[in-house]
Amino acid sequence: MRKIVTVLLCVYALMRLFVYSPARATEVSDLQQQIDELSHLRELSANATTPLEAQLKNLDAKIASAQKGIDSAVAENKRLAKELDSKQTDMAVQYQLLTVRVRNLYKRQQSMNPFLLLIGSSSAAELTRELGYRQAVAGQDREIITRISRESSNLEVEQKKQLERKTQLAGLQVQLDKEAAFFRKEIKGAKEYQAQLSGKIADLSAKQKAILSEKAETFQTTVGDVPLADDPASRPDYSPGFSPAFAVFSFGAPHFKGMSQYGAFGRAKSGQSAEDILKAYYGGGIEIKKDYSTSININVRGYGTVDLETYAKRIYEMPGSWGDNGGMEALKAQAVAARSYALAYTNNGAGSICATEACQVYKPSNKGGKWEEAVNATRGWVLIANGKPFSAWYASTSGGYQESYSAQGHTTPGFWDTKSGRSGWTGEAYEKIAGSPWFYKGWYRSRSGDNCGRAHPWLNQEEMADILNAWAVLVKSGQKDDRVMPMGGCWGGSPYSIDELRSRSESAGGGFKQVRGVSVTYADNGVTSSVNFDTDKGSVNIPGSEFKKAFNLRAPGRIALKSGLFNIEKK
Numbered sequence: 001m002r003k004i005v006t007v008l009l010c011v012y013a014l015m016r017l018f019v020y021s022p023a024r025a026t027e028v029s030d031l032q033q034q035i036d037e038l039s040h041l042r043e044l045s046a047n048a049t050t051p052l053e054a055q056l057k058n059l060d061a062k063i064a065s066a067q068k069g070i071d072s073a074v075a076e077n078k079r080l081a082k083e084l085d086s087k088q089t090d091m092a093v094q095y096q097l098l099t100v101r102v103r104n105l106y107k108r109q110q111s112m113n114p115f116l117l118l119i120g121s122s123s124a125a126e127l128t129r130e131l132g133y134r135q136a137v138a139g140q141d142r143e144i145i146t147r148i149s150r151e152s153s154n155l156e157v158e159q160k161k162q163l164e165r166k167t168q169l170a171g172l173q174v175q176l177d178k179e180a181a182f183f184r185k186e187i188k189g190a191k192e193y194q195a196q197l198s199g200k201i202a203d204l205s206a207k208q209k210a211i212l213s214e215k216a217e218t219f220q221t222t223v224g225d226v227p228l229a230d231d232p233a234s235r236p237d238y239s240p241g242f243s244p245a246f247a248v249f250s251f252g253a254p255h256f257k258g259m260s261q262y263g264a265f266g267r268a269k270s271g272q273s274a275e276d277i278l279k280a281y282y283g284g285g286i287e288i289k290k291d292y293s294t295s296i297n298i299n300v301r302g303y304g305t306v307d308l309e310t311y312a313k314r315i316y317e318m319p320g321s322w323g324d325n326g327g328m329e330a331l332k333a334q335a336v337a338a339r340s341y342a343l344a345y346t347n348n349g350a351g352s353i354c355a356t357e358a359c360q361v362y363k364p365s366n367k368g369g370k371w372e373e374a375v376n377a378t379r380g381w382v383l384i385a386n387g388k389p390f391s392a393w394y395a396s397t398s399g400g401y402q403e404s405y406s407a408q409g410h411t412t413p414g415f416w417d418t419k420s421g422r423s424g425w426t427g428e429a430y431e432k433i434a435g436s437p438w439f440y441k442g443w444y445r446s447r448s449g450d451n452c453g454r455a456h457p458w459l460n461q462e463e464m465a466d467i468l469n470a471w472a473v474l475v476k477s478g479q480k481d482d483r484v485m486p487m488g489g490c491w492g493g494s495p496y497s498i499d500e501l502r503s504r505s506e507s508a509g510g511g512f513k514q515v516r517g518v519s520v521t522y523a524d525n526g527v528t529s530s531v532n533f534d535t536d537k538g539s540v541n542i543p544g545s546e547f548k549k550a551f552n553l554r555a556p557g558r559i560a561l562k563s564g565l566f567n568i569e570k571k
Helices: 002-017 028-111 114-120 124-214 261-269 274-283 310-312 320-324 330-346 369-377 432-435 461-476 498-508 544-553
Strands: 246-248 286-287 299-300 302-308 382-385 513-524 529-534 540-542 566-570
Touching: 002 330, 028 124, 124 369, 246 461, 261 274, 261 286, 261 330, 261 432, 261 529, 274 286, 274 302, 274 330, 286 529, 302 310, 320 330, 320 369, 330 369, 369 540, 382 432, 432 461, 461 498, 461 513, 461 529, 529 544
Parallel strands: none
Antiparallel strands: 246 566, 286 382, 299 302, 513 529, 529 540
């Protein structure tokens, strides 16, 4: 325990050495440095707090065990007292019986002369039996009384032991309570400081975001202003430290089918109702049935069965905080979609559904708050297509375009998810209005957070030329080559080096060494139609789908294209 406390005190000392002052810098890098320092302190505090929490958990377990022992000792004492009382009652009865026997025997002895007993016996054997009987009765009485007395004594000893055990456990519990109180105080102090750091980080991040907004003209994309990504290294304003630098930015995170959650949020903020939102994403022909049976049970794998409305209250797919920020109608639309999806997936409760993102994120407790309000407000609302619950797909962000899809015989429309259709993209995209961090983003991490040694999505001109050489080998020549894969140890295999792939691609019209510039064009069907590169070998035009294939096979680390609708930034 002393070691743990020492660690925590060291962290506190570090905290006190860092003097926080509100940022006055106008540069994003200065703000980011302060954010990084505060984040580091918060991490140190959290790391020091973790063993304290483990120790407290162990102490709580010991306290519970001690209390269980005390309860057991009390219960055992009660049982022993009851048994002792019974024994003492038995012994009292036996004493009474013995008294009666002794009194009767005395009377008989007074009334019967031993000589008469002798001559009155028909035989010596009879006399022996009579005397033996009297001795046996007396011995039996003594044995019974002795046994009961011994048992009573043993019970009293056991009672004393249980009382001593209770006293010892109570003393131990007091000591454990003191230790637990100490740890709780230390943990509370650490948590409070961590919360303070988080608040300061949030303030700095807000200031940073405001500065970036003011300087938007310095990093505008070729298709208009877009929300900032959730990771600074994934944003267009990031400086990789070299030039020229190229990064591919995806619009949205597919599958582009069904409701966009951030799009729904933007529509709600723009004044649309839940019904408007549902019809926009699932088609005007969809029926919103408002009195569907709520008695249907949903079996959730690993968690058992709950009724439909309880199931809906335990879906964790959309932030409840949106309800306080103009998004209540989006929450209601999500509740209807979640209900409908579960019914369609389980065939009206006949089957089961998983509890992960592969189906819908479910947790064994009600989410509460605004989300529960939305579920209650739409109780019994279900999307119906062809007389059955509709498989209402949804995803976080589509990039401003929704593809059509068929489900249970119902086809949803393909459309630009903006106020003014294609002409309103990207400035009027509902996801941009909602501030989706995935609307426009350079991806360089896996879902698990692994980045395979890459700190950002930016490529130098030689690395981008390497992508073109991969395209020449795989697509232009139509060859299959398993060595066209990302370099680096995290992927395994035997990938070509940059020089090897350049040489390999020359026969297919490749051999690119440098990329100097790039531009993209977009089609009305929500995809990047073509990419034009200015290279050391002249201008090269590549269909968007072909570039995506080559890029995702060869781009280093975890850098990847998430969507067929993308842009390429150059610094």
